[in-house]
Amino acid sequence: MKFFIALALFACLGSLALASNEEYCQNTVITACSSSAFSGKSNSICNARFAGIDHVEPEVQSYINAQLAKSYDYLLLATHFNSYQKNRPGFQKLYQGLSDRSFDDSIALIKQVTRRGGIVDFNTRHESAGSVSTKRGTLEVDELHSLALALDTEKQLATGATHVHSRATHAADGDRDPELAHYLEENFLGKQAESVRKLSGYANDLAKLMKVPDPSLSVYLFDEYLQKQ
Template structure:
C-alpha cells in the first residue's frame, strides 16, 4: 500500500512539473543574452499591473519632498527664524525622499523599471507647483496636513491596485500597508493636533509669544526612529 502511494505521489509530481511553465530553465542559455527577449527575470504575480501606480507615487513623494524642503528653508531664514518649523518640515522632506527611494528599490527588485524623466513631466512636479511660501505658521501647518492626506490617498490607491488587480500582487500590497499606511495615519493625527493647538494660540490678541513657545516645542520633538538611525549611521561614516 505504501509503495502504491509513493508511486502515485511521484506520478503526480511529474505531471505537475510537466504542466508548469519552466521558461527560464528551457531557455537559460540564451534567455538573458543581449539581443534576445529577457526570459530569466524577477517579474512575477501582478507587479506589472501596479508598476505605473508605483511610478506615480514615486513622483508624488519626490514632489512633496521638495515642497517640504522649500517650506523648511523658508522658516530657516533670518526673517522668520523658526527652528522648530524648520526641523519639522526638514524631517518630513527627508521622509518623503526616503519613501521615494524605497519605492524605487521595491519596483526594481521585482523586475520593473522607473522612468526618472517622468518625474519632471508629472502634473505634481516642482516646476508645476503653485506653492506659496508667503504665509504664516498656522497656514503652513494646514498645507502640511493637506500634503499628508494627499500622500495617504496615493498609498491607499496603490494598495487597492495591488490588492484587486488581476493578477493581484500581495507582496506590494503588504509593502505599502507596512511601510506607509499606518505611519501616515499617525502623521495626519499629529499634524491635525498641531493645527488645532496653534489655531487657539493665533486667536489671541497678541499671539507672538505663544507662536514662539510653540516653535520651541516643535524643536524639542524627537525625530522618527528611522531618521534618527540614519543620522547615527551618517555620523559613523563621517567620523571614519
C-alpha cells in the same frame, strides 16, 4: 524490463510537457538568459517579475514622483522658516524632517521596484486616477497656514499610498500583487496615518492658541515646543 520501459516513457512525456511550456526560465535559458535579457524590461521569463507587478508598477512610479516633489516642497518650507526674517527653528525642524522622510521613502520605493524587476524612469510621467497632485502654490506662508499646507500634503500622500495598495489588492486575479500590498502596509500606510494625526493636532492646537489679540507669544512658544519634538 517493463518497469524500465515505463520509466523511460514517463521521462519522455515529462520532457515533452516541459518543452511545450514556455513559461519556465529553464526552457528558454539559452535565449532568454542571454546578456541582452537583463538590460531592463524584456520579454525574458528569466527576471524578477511575478504576480501583478506589471499592473501596479505605473502607480508605484507615479507615487515615487509625488514623494520626490513633496520632499522638495517641504525643503522650501524648512528654508522659509530658517531665514533670519522668520527665525522659527521648531518649524524648520518639522519640515526638514518631513522632507527627509519623503526623500527616504522615494529611495525605498525605488529599491522595491528594482527588487521586483522594474526600472524607475524619471523621464516619463506616470499619471493615474490616484496620482498625488504636485501643483505648487506659494510656500511663503505663516506658521498656521504652513501646518495646514503640510496636513493637506500628508493626506494626499496617504491617499496615494492607499490607492496603490488598493490596486495591488483588489485587481483581477492575475493582476493582484500581495507582496507589494504587504510592503505598503508595513512601511507606508501606518506611518502616513500617524503623520496626518500629528499634523492635524498641531494645526488645531496652534489655531486655538492664536485666538488672542496678539498671537506672537503663542507662536513663539509653539515653536519652542516643536524644537523639543
